[in-house]
Amino acid sequence: MASPACFSSFSVPVKEKKLMEVKLGELPGWILMRDFTPKGIAGAFQRGYYRYYNKYINVKKGGVAGISMVLAAYVLFNYCRSYKELKHERLRKYH
Amino acid sequence: MNENLFASFAAPSMMGLPIVVLIVMFPSILFPTPSRLINNRLISIQQWLIQLTSKQMLAIHNQKGRTWALMLMSLILFIGSTNLLGLLPHSFTPTTQLSMNLGMAIPLWAGTVITGFRYKTKASLAHFLPQGTPLPLIPMLVIIETISLFIQPMALAVRLTANITAGHLLIHLIGGATLALINISATTAFITFIILILLTILEFAVALIQAYVFTLLVSLYLHDNT
Numbered sequence: 001m002a003s004p005a006c007f008s009s010f011s012v013p014v015k016e017k018k019l020m021e022v023k024l025g026e027l028p029g030w031i032l033m034r035d036f037t038p039k040g041i042a043g044a045f046q047r048g049y050y051r052y053y054n055k056y057i058n059v060k061k062g063g064v065a066g067i068s069m070v071l072a073a074y075v076l077f078n079y080c081r082s083y084k085e086l087k088h089e090r091l092r093k094y095h
Numbered sequence: 096m097n098e099n100l101f102a103s104f105a106a107p108s109m110m111g112l113p114i115v116v117l118i119v120m121f122p123s124i125l126f127p128t129p130s131r132l133i134n135n136r137l138i139s140i141q142q143w144l145i146q147l148t149s150k151q152m153l154a155i156h157n158q159k160g161r162t163w164a165l166m167l168m169s170l171i172l173f174i175g176s177t178n179l180l181g182l183l184p185h186s187f188t189p190t191t192q193l194s195m196n197l198g199m200a201i202p203l204w205a206g207t208v209i210t211g212f213r214y215k216t217k218a219s220l221a222h223f224l225p226q227g228t229p230l231p232l233i234p235m236l237v238i239i240e241t242i243s244l245f246i247q248p249m250a251l252a253v254r255l256t257a258n259i260t261a262g263h264l265l266i267h268l269i270g271g272a273t274l275a276l277i278n279i280s281a282t283t284a285f286i287t288f289i290i291l292i293l294l295t296i297l298e299f300a301v302a303l304i305q306a307y308v309f310t311l312l313v314s315l316y317l318h319d320n321t
Contacts, residue, residue, distance in 0.1 A: 062137060067125065071180075074183065
């Protein structure tokens with residue numbers, strides 16, 4: 001099952017490699033071969049969610065850090081979203 | 096400054112995409128589904144809180160009223176979490192939009208009224224006339240009771256909108272005042288103290304949810320169980 005962009009690696013086709021194992025020259029080919037269908041994107045979100053959940057929240061002695069990181073990311077997202085209006089409130093002489 | 100003050104209440108859209116949908120769906124991530132008998136700490140805390148609240152809330156209902164348990168609990172969780180998340184800096188609170196609150200209030204109120212009319216028609220109609228009114232006053236009182244019935248969903252929606260919006264607006268204003276007064280030091284400490292108190296009081300936005308669901312609850316109670 002050799003994929004068309006099977007580069008100079010051993011015997012693993014590029015498609016199935018994880019991101020950290022893809023060599024830099026193979027990166028465009030790797031990105032183009034990812035699954036961009038809606039089902040694939042939903043799968044990616046689900047995998048990412050469970051990765052975070054199982055690492056920080058679904059543990060025996062979870063702390064406040066797990067959910068605080070989520071809230072901090074939420075604050076950051078909203079800040080980036082409203083940066084355009086917040087730009088005008090900087091302490092500068094000329095805006 | 097006027098436009099600036101209300102800019103944070105505009106529906107957020109990034110590059111023309113309405114991400115208000117994402118923001119409304121965000122609190123659901125914070126309530127994971129319990130999958131075992133003994134879960135992790137987050138789920139255990141949430142389960143304990145939900146048990147506490149539901150026991151308190153469903154105590155006055157009879158069998159028929161308790162079928163609304165899921166609806167009421169999800170309502171209080173949604174409004175509670177949305178209001179609390181709105182207290183974080185720069186966040187958008189969906190419950191400041193009257194459209195959304197009307198969308199919650201009107202169907203739920205209509206559901207209680209229709210349930211009352213279907214299962215206890217005479218008792219529901221009897222609500223329009225309090226006991227012991229003098230005979231000449233009856234027509235006027237029926238009109239007044241009808242109006243007070245129809246104003247219930249409006250009051251529910253507007254109450255929630257106005258409270259949350261007013262709280263956010265005050266925080267903006269007083270925060271701005273504090274920043275402006277920093278160069279004129281003496282009053283700064285005092286103003287900052289007011290901000291602190293105001294924020295704490297605003298955290299009783301949770302109490303507002305209590306008020307919302309409780310009001311809804313009372314309405315359901317009256318219409319269903321007499």
